[in-house]
Amino acid sequence: MSGARVRLDAIAIDLGGHTVLTDVSLDIPAGSFVAVVGPSGVGKTTLLRALAGTVAALAGRIRIERPGDGSTPQIAFVFQEPRLLPWLRTWENVALVAPGASAAERRQRAEAALAAVHLPERAFTAWPRQLSGGMAQRVALARALVTEPDLLLLDEPFSAVDALTRLRLQDYLLELWERFGFTAMLVTHDVEEAVYLADRVVLLGGKPATVREQFTIELPRPRDRGDARLAALRARILAALDAQLTDQTALTRA
Amino acid sequence: MAVRELSAPTERSRSQPAARPWVWRIAGWLVPWIVPALIVAGWWGIVAAGWIAAYQLPPPQTVVATAREMSARGELATHLVATLERLAWGYLLGAVPGIVLGAVTGLVPWLRRALDPTVQGLRAIPSLAWVPLFLLWFGIGEQARILLIALGVFLPVYFNVLAAVGGIDWRLIEFARVYRLGRWRTFRFVVIPGALPGVLTGLRAGLSLGWMFVVAAELIAASSGLGFLLVEGQSTMRPDRVLVALLSFGVLGKLSDSLLARLERTVLAWRETIASVQDGEGTA
Numbered sequence: 001m002s003g004a005r006v007r008l009d010a011i012a013i014d015l016g017g018h019t020v021l022t023d024v025s026l027d028i029p030a031g032s033f034v035a036v037v038g039p040s041g042v043g044k045t046t047l048l049r050a051l052a053g054t055v056a057a058l059a060g061r062i063r064i065e066r067p068g069d070g071s072t073p074q075i076a077f078v079f080q081e082p083r084l085l086p087w088l089r090t091w092e093n094v095a096l097v098a099p100g101a102s103a104a105e106r107r108q109r110a111e112a113a114l115a116a117v118h119l120p121e122r123a124f125t126a127w128p129r130q131l132s133g134g135m136a137q138r139v140a141l142a143r144a145l146v147t148e149p150d151l152l153l154l155d156e157p158f159s160a161v162d163a164l165t166r167l168r169l170q171d172y173l174l175e176l177w178e179r180f181g182f183t184a185m186l187v188t189h190d191v192e193e194a195v196y197l198a199d200r201v202v203l204l205g206g207k208p209a210t211v212r213e214q215f216t217i218e219l220p221r222p223r224d225r226g227d228a229r230l231a232a233l234r235a236r237i238l239a240a241l242d243a244q245l246t247d248q249t250a251l252t253r254a
Numbered sequence: 255m256a257v258r259e260l261s262a263p264t265e266r267s268r269s270q271p272a273a274r275p276w277v278w279r280i281a282g283w284l285v286p287w288i289v290p291a292l293i294v295a296g297w298w299g300i301v302a303a304g305w306i307a308a309y310q311l312p313p314p315q316t317v318v319a320t321a322r323e324m325s326a327r328g329e330l331a332t333h334l335v336a337t338l339e340r341l342a343w344g345y346l347l348g349a350v351p352g353i354v355l356g357a358v359t360g361l362v363p364w365l366r367r368a369l370d371p372t373v374q375g376l377r378a379i380p381s382l383a384w385v386p387l388f389l390l391w392f393g394i395g396e397q398a399r400i401l402l403i404a405l406g407v408f409l410p411v412y413f414n415v416l417a418a419v420g421g422i423d424w425r426l427i428e429f430a431r432v433y434r435l436g437r438w439r440t441f442r443f444v445v446i447p448g449a450l451p452g453v454l455t456g457l458r459a460g461l462s463l464g465w466m467f468v469v470a471a472e473l474i475a476a477s478s479g480l481g482f483l484l485v486e487g488q489s490t491m492r493p494d495r496v497l498v499a500l501l502s503f504g505v506l507g508k509l510s511d512s513l514l515a516r517l518e519r520t521v522l523a524w525r526e527t528i529a530s531v532q533d534g535e536g537t538a
Contacts, residue, residue: 052432077432083425087447087524096443097433126531127524135531147433 003031003183004066004073004150006051011060012208013046019208020046024060026202026211030067033177033184035194037237038204038212039245044187047204048153051185052077066150076144078157082136084128090114090139091124098146113146114139116179117172134165138172145176152177154186158193166190167225170197174221191237195230196223201237205244213240312494317501320494334502336478340396341468344403349460352408353453356415361445366420373416381409381463385470394475406467410459418452419445451525454518461514465507 006028013021020043028034036044049055050062052075066073084093094110095103114124117138128136137157144152154173158166170193177184188194194201195217205212215237219229294314300306301313308316324330359366359373384405392398422445430440472481480499487496519526 054428054431075432077429079425079429081425083429085426085429085443085447087450087522088443096439097435120531123531129524130530132530143433 002067002150003181004064004075005030006151006183006185007061007063007065009061009063011050011057011062013043013050013055014058015046015055019058021050021204021210022208023210024204028183028185028200031181031183032200033186033198035186035188035198035201036204037188037191037194037201037241038209039241040189042204042206042244043209044204045155048077048155048185048187051075051151052153064151073150074147075151075153076147076149078137078140078144078152078154080156080159082128082131082133082140084136084139084143086128089125089127090119090131093128093139094143094146097143099148109146110142113142116145116176117142134161134169137161137169141169141173141176145180148180149182151183151185154184156188157186159189166193173197178221191234191241192225192230195233195237196225201233203237203240203244205241212244309491310493312497317494317497320492321498321501324495324498330498330502333478333480333483333499334506336476336482337468337472337480338506340399340403340471340479341464343400344467345407345461345464346404347400348404348407348464349411349457352411352456352460353415356412356456357419357449360416360419360449366416370416373413377409377413381406382466382470385474389474399471399476402471403464403467406463406470407460410463411453411456414452414456414459415449418449418456421452422448451522454514454521458511458514458518461510462507465503465510469503 006026008024008026011021011024012019024047026034036047038044046055050057051064064073064075084090085096088096091107091110091114094113095106098106098109098113100106100109111124115121119135119138119142123131123135128139131139137160140157157173158169161169173184174197184197186194186197191201195215199217201215201217202211203213203215204210215233217230217233219227223230297311298314301308301311312320321330359369385402388398388402388405392401426444426448427440430444435443468479469481469484472479473485476482480502483499484496487493487499
């Protein structure tokens with residue numbers, strides 16, 4: 001896991017006959033942490049799906065390259081809901097996607113990944129429905145991690161958990177990112193989360209949507225959630241988001 | 255005040271299971287038998303009082319005696335085996351194609367679109383209504399009886415499997431795609447377990463329809479089986495033998511269903527658990 005470089009070159013995506021994204025260009029350096037924000041329904045998730053390869057781009061080029069050898073980069077996805085298979089135990093959910101020649105090796109990797117997200121050991125053999133929302137989402141994170149991703153895509157992964165758990169999960173994610181060095185791309189509604197975690201915040205807007213603005217955050221980590229510079233940046237991004245929303249309303253009224 | 259009121263019952267309910275005396279536990283086991291016992295007592299009373307003539311409704315002890323006599327002669331066993339054998343073959347011949355066809359139709363979108371409206375239309379016909387047509391086509395031999403049972407079993411299995419396969423959570427399918435599980439592992443780990451609850455519902459519904467069709471087949475034309483006992487008992491004016499056959503149906507039906515219910519509980523263990531795992535984070 002060394003982190004993949006992601007380059008989007010003027011991509012456009014059609015969904016059900018109408019254009020959702022147009023002329024989206026991004027260059028994301030290997031190992032960086034990018035947050036994507038934008039109004040609801042703007043196409044943030046579609047962008048992630050395009051990177052995951054489940055939605056095809058109509059035009060443009062997506063390049064995900066891992067440095068060094070020319071092998072295919074590993075991509076992992078954390079969904080808004082945990083999406084664990086309810087009929088597999090916690091560790092089996094992770095072992096299912098773990099690399100490894102033998103079942104024993106896959107189990108061992110799964111357990112290492114579960115330990116890395118600080119899941120208590122007695123939850124390893126539990127059924128998913130026995131887990132709390134935050135725990136289940138940590139298992140989902142472990143499942144993504146065990147595939148040794150070069151690029152980790154996260155689609156509002158913490159939006160369904162309570163506030164305190166969310167802060168904790170954000171720190172876990174940061175810890176994993178620093179430890180394993182994958183490139184992270186996080187779609188979020190939470191601007192505070194975006195500025196706390198990311199090196200760069202990408203604002204999508206318009207209909208069809210495109211990259212409206214990019215904010216670089218050069219503050220060193222660990223960051224202080226109460227940092228005035230973060231708060232200022234958050235205010236700027238929120239203002240830009242608000243402008244997008246007003247634009248949209250104006251468009252629909254026109 | 256409020257605190258006291260809330261905490262007091264909690265304490266009591268916590269200590270209750272341990273302190274519960276054995277008398278109550280036995281009483282708990284007995285509760286389900288109260289109604290059957292009352293029915294038998296009422297039945298006996300009605301006949302003993304002469305409200306219904308014994309040749310129409312024989313008292314319980316006569317039915318028990320008849321059952322004993324029939325089993326002593328091996329007669330009951332012969333009929334039981336004949337019925338069970340038919341049901342087993344019919345069930346097999348109905349359930350297996352039901353599962354296979356239901357799964358294929360459910361998994362192949364264009365096939366589903368092509369077949370579903372027709373199938374839903376056919377579904378509106380009560381399945382027993384097919385019986386005369388079947389008799390016309392296949393006659394009244396043993397084969398026809400088994401085919402008839404198979405038809406009864408097939409329909410509910412097919413419908414349930416179709417619905418179960420179609421109803422699999424697409425989000426899990428998307429997970430399988432994103433993580434590149436591939437066809438076989440998606441089928442093995444997502445489709446099969448996802449459809450299993452519906453498949454088992456179908457198998458249970460198929461079994462109960464199977465019993466219904468065994469009776470139908472044996473009522474119409476048979477020289478053995480519990481259904482035959484019913485007809486024969488009626489024509490020879492032996493309500494005791496009819497009742498023995500009825501009770502046998504009841505016992506066998508219940509037994510076979512419990513067997514499937516037990517299988518369901520074992521296979522779907524992941525649905526049964528209620529206890530949750532506590533997050534150890536606060537202390538960690």
